[in-house]
Amino acid sequence: MVGSGVGARAGAETGHGGVEAGVVSGAAAAAGTAGAIAPEADVAHHGHVSLHGGRFEISLTSENHGPSGLDDVTVKLEFSLRPVGELRLPERCLRAGERVVLCATGPLRADGAGRTTTLRLRTAGDPPEMVVNIRTVWNGGATDRNPANNEHRVIVPATGDPYAF
Template sequence: MESAAAAAAAMAMVVVLGMGGAAAAVSGAGTAAGAGAGGIAPEADVSHHGHVSLWGSGLGVWVQSVNRGPSNLAGVTVRVRVSVSLSGRQELPESCLQADRLTVLCRTGALRTDEAEGRQLALELQLAGRPDEVVVRVDTLWNGGATDRNPRNNDHEVLAPATGDEYVF
């Protein structure tokens, strides 16, 4: 299981660095990108909120990612993990990739502290079979090395029964 986590982390770096191109992924007010004065990591409060919906073999995942600061972020990698295997290759937004049969990774782009709306992500995933329910986990895999003192608002687990209803996180 640990090798899968390592592979996912490596894929996240490809998503963030390969698509973003910037090796220094965090910027604070008045400091250079990366660690602030004295090598201290900048602080940012990333939060993810949204909803999931399961119908038949389709799973919709809608995520809004916001940075409450105090430092701006050049990008964040959001990880969406499901308890039921995805069915083959998924049609994903350009900013996303399928890391394995249970995981999708998406980059947000820059998350500035003054953006109330943050970044929106909408996924329509196809699951193997027609499960009665699925557990969806949404979290931050990578944030450029920033310190996040409130990770409770960016790590979520939602049980979605196959009702077609929206289950909020």
């Protein structure tokens, strides 16, 4: 039996006295086996942001300090200024609102090499500063006991200098 949505069951009577294995999607699939312990992983985002002449660039490296590896992580980048013009986002990134971009990192091995994402965008006019909020919004259900290194608020004056986070 293949089920999806609310009410799908992990198994169903086959009518022959046996139980047939099933596939479950939604919340039940995310929860995994009853009583299973969620993996633990320490996701960290570091990089820099610069702003000058109405152009801004963010270079973000996402890492996993372990102990468990992760299949994927989604990071949310929220800007105080709305990007304008043609948005050429990197593969694995999408616009999720006027001032929001979501990017998937791909697999992050425990204590492995990080994955870097770079965005180059424009703002309207020549603003004196902007603010960028960065945070993990999905990590596959892993427990992260150190969320401070994956949530950042960066104030970026329009100097052209890279401001680290």
